[in-house]
Amino acid sequence: MKINCIVIDDEPLAVQLLENHISKIEELHVIGTAQNALEAYKLLKKNPVDLIFLDINMPDLNGIDFLKSLHHKPKTIFTTAYREFAIEGFELEAVDYILKPITFERFFKAVERVLRQNPENKEEEFIILKSNGLQHKIALTDILFFESQGNDIKAVLKGKKEIAAKYKISDLEMNLFSKGFLRIHRSFLINQKEVKAIGNNELIIDNYSIPAGRIYKENYDQLKQDFKRIANKNPKGSSIGFLNYLVSLS
Template identity: 40%
Template sequence: MALKCVAIDDEPLALELVKNYVAWFPALQLVNTFEDAVSGAEYLRNNPIDLLFVDINMPDITGIDLVRSLAVKPMVIFTTAYKNFAFEGFELEAIDYLLKPIDVKRFGKAVEKAVEYYKYKNTFTKEGEDESLYVYSEYRMVKIDLKEIEYIESMEDYIKIHVHNAKTILTLMPLKKVLEKLPEDKFQRIHRSYIVPVKKIISIQGRKVKLADIELPISDSYADFARRWVKM
């Protein structure tokens, strides 16, 4: 099934370009376009869609304010002529943002992310399939293979996801929230600041969990984890 899309941009040429690009991707179905944000917002409040392409800088209201005003938010791909992307877009968890003039290959990558995230949110993972975690980092939705996570560390309002042989991923999310997204039988919290993958624990001695490259503390609140780990 194709994702139902709407495009909003006050620049007719930019809007036409997005319209043409959408037509090249069978995974997308463009249901409407708007040259002003007010009309677009009114349509979105009454017509559920899957994916929104929206310009950030528009004269009546910004694309960011438009998305924030929606009670039911679709997946969002922002388009902008400016390299400095507003921090508010981070809070709205956009799938991606595209810098104008938009390149078709870059457009395709953003579409691929949207399709993958839609499948992730709307289908159940079958036993034996790779499982993934999606988080918002560096103004984009990032897909992380659960098998590659070494451990997760809290940094006040942010968390650092340490990934095997890859750059550490920083995202604005409390540790409690990311724990809710992870399978309980595969990841366990051992401290107010740490979550670990159960299968990557090499040993537990005293109040220390040994992983491949680091030892992490077990806090008093999670002291019973050592006993439960033996049975896992």
């Protein structure tokens, strides 16, 4: 399923940059752009919109007030040069808050959060791994994590099952990033839905302790923030999202 999005920004170069970034992610589809809130209202009336890339400093009505005015609020990623509105932006439950100039790497991390949350993004529910001359069809929901072993990977599955295959973990990361899998270490790609507890430098999946790598610290910190956000909304514990058990934060 395509995610319909609009870009709202009064700077043409900023719009052009975001459209270029969006074009690199096949799940996203731009249905229009707007330079101000009034143009944006017209787009929202004519089209179903799943995601807004929203500037804050715009004429007549700023991005914060525009989003507040919407009865139905699509997922929103703020794109702005101003740090001071970040808290207010997150209070409006924005998916992310990106500071300009926006690199593709930072843009990708924000969009990846949307794709992880998208319940319609289920066109592929399994992966094929070749091992010992056999093609194994493995449901994504059965996978706990992947571990890199040189040029091979090991898929660790529920029920203590393991399958070794010729596969690069970097290729798996690209193929599964929109399916809820996150790289937190050069050797580990995890199924976020199976995370039971998270600390400063490790997380727990089933009975496995998985380390966090320094170069993937931003991914790991974002995962911790997601846990905190859900824990704060559901202090007694909840099955909402990927929080299956009470979160342990150290």
